[in-house]
Structures are given as structure tokens and as C-alpha cells.
Amino acid sequence: MVGPCRPLFVLFGSSIVQFSFGNEGWGAILAHTYARKADVVLRGYAGWNSRRALEVLTKVFPQDGVVQPSLVIVYFGGNDSIEPHPSGLGPHVPLPEYVDNMKKIAMHLQGLSEKTRIIFLSTPPVNEEQLHETIGITGRTNEGSRVYSEACVKLCKEVCIKCVDLWTAIQQRHDWMTTCFTDGIHFSSEGSKLVAKKILKAMEEADWEPSLCSTSLPIEFGDDSVYDLVSRDGETINVSNLKSNHNPK
DSSP states (O other): OOSOOOOEEEEEESHHHHGGGSTTOHHHHHHHHTTTTOEEEEEEOTTOOHHHHHHHHHHHSOTTOSSOOSEEEEEOOTTTTSOOOTTSOSSOOOHHHHHHHHHHHHHHHHTTOTTOEEEEEOOOOOOHHHHHHHTOOOSOOHHHHHHHHHHHHHHHHHHTOEEEOHHHHHHTSTTHHHHSBSSSSSBOHHHHHHHHHHHHHHHHHOOOSSOOOTTTSOOTTOSOOTTSEEOTTSOEEOOTTOOOTTSOO
8 A cells, every 4th residue: 555544434324425425414424523533434324224234334334445444434324213114114123223233233344354443333313304304204203212212322331342322412401402403303504513513523532543633643754744734923833733623512
């Protein structure tokens, strides 16, 4: 491999992941935060549930991959929690199967390498009224989201995986129903700021070796250069670690 070997962060999930690089999303915030330190890639697609995740798991994360991710952020549960359709079709996955599927995902990811770290995101709340008005989806409730979120949090404790409890975190904001979503499910820029902040905090608090906290990772190509900008006094300015005002507050 030529050049520095950057850590690889993979976002794996459903539309909450797919849309995270648009609308000032949380994936874009992570990519911006780690712009000169790690690669953040998207492997999540709208409509997926934990069953679909198992079908593609070894294709997305082959055990014999040349480069294994340093971090995988996983989100499934929202589609799984939708009430079952009488036809038997649709994304619903019964709670016990959902938990079993998520455990299988965790075990596979843990086996990729000794340095692959994992964060699960639990099912966030939904604004049911906004959801019905904008998308017209029925059968997805805030109570269902709570049940699947709590199951995810419990599983993470059992298998020693970091978990960001989105259902609780988002509802700690008093105006979450009017500010955190674009359509009752998917995050607005304000909602994404909250999600990114919680993920970054989890990474800062983790006792991982090596640390994946943004302040702990080296800056790629951060050495002084004669090509850097020049100050008024004629000295070059190393701009490799400029602070940005786009990080979540």
C-alpha cells in the first residue's frame, strides 16, 4: 500500500444511514470531522431490515477482506419494528428474531479483526403525525420504536458493544418532534447534529486501543510544507489542522 494507511469507518444500516450524507446529515458530519484522519464510507440502504442485513453481511464485510474496518456503526430496527402486514410481506421482523439477527451481525463484525470496533445505534423515536402526513406510512409507532430500541440497548450490554440510545437521547430535547425530523422518521440537520454528537461522545469515552477519537488520530500529510499559505510576516502557515465551525455543538 502506498501512503499512510487511514482507518476505515463503515456506516451499515437502512435509510437512516443512506440519507446521512445529505441534508447536513450525521454521516457527513463524521466524514467532515475525520476528513484528514479516516475514511467514512456508506453501506446502508433504504428499506433494509435486519433480515436483509444478514443476507448481505458477508458481502459487505468479507472475513478475508484485505482491509478490515476500524469502526462499524450499525443501525437497524426502525423497519423491523413496523407492524406486520396481513399479507406477510413487508419489513416487519418479530422482536426475538430481530435481537437474534443483531447478535449475529455483532458476532460477525467482532470476528473481522482484533481492532474492529462496533457501535450500534438504537431505534430512534418517530413523530407519528408528521410521518402520516408526509409519507403516508402506517404501522410505525413511537411505542414500537421504544420496544426495539430497548432490546438493542440490552443486547449491546450483553455482548459488550457500544450503543447510542437514540430513542432516549432525541426525546431529551423538548422540541424534538418539530425540529429533529424532515418527515417524522429521517433526521433533519438538527437531528443529525444530535446523533453525531452522541456518536462522537461514545468514541471519546471508549477505552479502545488504539483510540479512534478524532483528537487522538494523526493528521494525514500534516507536516509543514513550503507550499503552505504564507502569513504577513513571511512565515508559512500549516493549515492541516484548521478548526471548523461545522462540528456539532
